Amino acid sequence: MSSLADWLRARSDEQLVALLRARPDLATPPPADTSVLATRVGVRSSVARACEDLDSFTLATLEALVLLDADDAPVPLDAVTELLGRDVTVERARRSVAQLRDLALTWGEDSELAVAPAAREALPTFPAGLGRAADHLTGAAAKAALAELDKEERRLVDKLAGGAPIGRTKDAAKQVPLEQATNPVQRLLAKGLLLRRDAETVELPRQLALAVRGDRPMGAVEPDEPVPDLTGTDQSTVDKTAGGEALELLRHVEGLLNTWGEEPPDVLRSGGVGVRDLRRTAKAIDVDENRLGLLVELATAANLLASSDGAAPQWVPTIESDTWLAAPPEQRWATLAQAWLDLPRLPGLIGARDEKDRLLNPLSEDLRRPLAPKDRRRILDYLDELPGGYGARPDDVAAVLGWRAPRRGGRLRDDLVRWTLAEATTLGIVALHAMTTAGRVLLADGSAEAARQLALALPEPLDHVLVQADLTVVAPGRLEPELAIEMKLVADVESAGSATVYRISDGSIRRALDTGYTADDLHALFRTRSRTPVPQSLTYLIDDVARRHGLLRAGTAAAFLRCDDPLLLAEILAKPETEELELRRIAPTVLVSPLPLADVVAELRAAGFAPVAEGPDGNVLDLRESGRRVRGKSRPAQPAAIAAPSEEQLGELVAHLRAGDRAGAARRGSTVRPERGRPSAEATLQLLRDAAQQRRSVWLGFVDTHGVRSQRVVRPVSVGGGILQGFDPSSEELGNFPLHRIMSVALVED
Incomplete structure (x- = not known):
């Protein structure tokens, strides 16, 4: 069978480009030739990284190859299919092997499949829950021994065969003869049907587990993706529901900014916000603490909140928050939605406890997870695959994504799905378990176009209110921006939702008068904006407050x-x-x-006077300026994201590989070798000029601009000005090679 390097050389350029695209770590730095690429393909960390994107069945296929010791000797596809179980067809196994072959996790024809030794290290210690094979036990002997087990022994064997093959017990401390065994563990050890790993651990032999599992050697293998029960709703209903959620979110964020603008909470020594401040704020804006945690994270990610400088920093609204508050609702929503989509944190962890039993607070560093944006998009991308108006419940989504990438997400994998969908629903990206139109556009085209889509789903703003006899004002829907500002000024919000109820009081009327409104202005406001008659009690209230307003004057002086x-x-x-x-x-x-x-x-x-400054207590005040102080602590710079190589770059890299292979295979004749690190300049020039004159190819040891050493075969055309111009014999492309980067030169023998 051919080696991995030979198999890679036989792959087409398109297949190598696909490999480098699927496993980008193989291309950094650019490999000099296919032998270097083959070495990287078999590195444990690279294999483990490639396994992250394998679906459940493809991962099971790789485990089957490892169980069949394909890392030692090639195995046929039929053996892999048989090990996967009776529910798996040869064609289904072949498709799975093709996926592994595209990733170079396996290679060879279907009759001779091999895997790199690192695959065994990258997989769990017990692939498919199967332990080591016992040297003294055959498959037939295991089946015969299984039939002779008593009820207790069989129960223990079934338990170990159905999960992890190891168990902890004190009965493994010493081996006792069968006639002296007093429990199932001792009897199985005496019969050789359990392997003793140490004084407290036993292991079920692989042959016995396979005998228990019968025609499903690897247990429950799912060849196909689970099919969830989809929910179906009209897309317009989904969008309108999301519009209401978006308006509710904006109202709560606005309340958060106003509350913390008046009474900002302190920044905890460990970062984040304290429990008392959270409870006070939650009560002030009428939300539960879980929702408030998400609001705080969103506002901070959107740069609407930030910590102040000084010895006692606080969480306060930023200058950008004023611009945000003045923007239209759809633009405010888009800012928050984009911030959440790119948020490298997990708000779902708020309220949980870390390994030291410390409470995780909003804005604390313990919530930071760099992979959170990628996981968030992966979850939403699944809903985006479904037809418009159709969705899936969180548990079904978790089952599908768990099958697609069982190694992603770790122990929080299913929780990530539930948290993400709950947060997306709060933001109006998901509604009624389905993706909204604005949410789909946000994933594809960004926040600007998504804002326009949300604007279409929002209810038309109203230009009127309903004034009640009990001095309440009902806004039956979203108000026009100008009217909404006026209502917040002249009345206090009593309850909010699809309809907002305001309460007019002495204080609210006085607040409006303080901003410059007159009694006539207020009478005109309610007379023109109310669809119901203005009650006489409101007219009397406005006149009474206005009559007493301004009798006492107050001013400012520095x-x-x-x-x-x-x-x-x-x-x-x-x-x-x-x-x-x-x-x-x-x-x-x-x-x-x-x-x-x-x-x-x-x-x-x-001016010639001699004043003395005094402080609030009447004592003399020293006005001399003190020296300026700055904090020496600086924030570490965020690492820049590494862009994925383009198709053109990948094509060039494959061409570079092919050139390295040709150079490695070329037979060399006369050579200019380095004596102390690099060849003689005079000898190099003479050899290259002779080659150009004789139209012969040369082998170059060359270092590129990235410092990567490679081998090239070139047919020189001209040498001068510190540059060698030559053709690649296979592609006939003319290239320039600076002479100072040539480390060694040799003529290629005909």
Whole structure:
């Protein structure tokens, strides 16, 4: 049988490109020839990485090859099919082997299939739950011994044959004769039907497990993907439901920003937000703590929240949050949806405990998972495969994805599916278990086009409200932006949902008057915007509050001057040099200024006065500037994502491999070899010129711009200016080779 390197050389260029595309780690750095590629194909870490994308049945096929010791000697496809069980046809096994062959995890014809030794290391210790084979036991002897077991012995053997083949027991400490055995473990050990691994561990021989399993040697093997029970709904219904969820999400995020803008929580020493702050915020915006954790993660990922600087940092809204609040709903949703899709964290872990039994809080570093965006897209991509309006429940999705990639996700694999679908539903990317139109566009085209699709699903904004006699105002749907702003100003939200109920009170009317509204403005607002008659009680309330509003005036001042001598203050006011201070007398002995205290003191001293600054307690204040301080701690730079090689780059890499193979196979004649690291420049030039004149090919040891050493066969055309120009004999493509990168040269023998 041919070696892996020979088999790879026999593959077509298209097949090698497909291999490098499926296993990109093989191409970095570019291999010099096929022998180097074959070595990388068999590296344990690369094999394990390739197994991550294998489906359940293909992985079982690889396990069958390892169980048949295909890493030692080739095995036929028929033997693999037989080991996979009676439910598997030869054609189905052949398709699975073809997938493994495309990934170079197996090679050879169907009559001689081989795998790399690293495959055994990359698979579980007990493939298909089968232990080691016992040297003293044959298949026929195992079946005969199985028929003679008593009830207790058979129960123990069945248990070990159905799961892991090892068990822990104190009865393995010593071997006792069969006639002295007092329990099933001792009897099976004495009969040689259990293998003793150590003083507390026994192992079921593979032959006995195969005898128990019968015509399903590898247990329950699923040749085909599970078929879930799909849910069917009209796509427009899905989109409208998602639109309502999106509006609810935006309302809660807005409430979060307003709440933390007024009373920001402290940043915990370990990062994140404290439990007390979460409970206070959840009560303020009327959401449960699990939803609040997701809101906090979303707002921070979208750069709407950030930690402040200083000795006591807090979580506060950012400048970008003001722009976000002013944007249309669909654009605000798109910002949050894209942030969630790219979020390298797992909000679903919030509330769980780590290995040290510490609570995992929102925004803590323990939630960081770099592979979360990839897993999130993989889950949504499955729903995206389904027809419009059709969806699947989380457990069914978990079953399908578990079959497609059983080695992905680890112990949280099924939880990741449930968390992702729940979060996607909260965001309006998924509704009624199905992908929304906006969600599909988000996956394919990004947030800009997705925002336009969501806008089509949102209900038309209303230009009216319903004022009730009990001083409540009902908004039966989404309000126009201008009307929504006015209602939040003149009333407080009492309950929210598909219809929002506002409550008008003395405080809310006063709040509107404080912003510049007059009583006439408020009367006009309710008269023109309400579809119901304005109750007399509301008219009286507005007039009563407006009549008392503004009788007492309050202002601001950044600095004041006080002096027991009114004449001195009058002199200061009369001085032209103090006009820029904008001083104003509010009492015979008090002047105020809107400028900072330090500026006022400096200007007065420049004008010839001798003021003294005082603090809030009346004591003298030192206004000298202190030295600037900065924190020495810096945030580590995020590593840039490595772009996957393009088809053109992969084609060039395969061409490079072929050139390396030809160079390795070429017979060499006259040679210029390096004496101390590199060949003589004079000898190299002479050999290359002779080759160009005689139209002979040369073998080059060449180092490219990435520092990768390779071998090339070239037919020189010209040598000059530090460049060798030559043709590749197979492709007849002209290339340039800098002379300073040539490490060795030899003529190719005819």
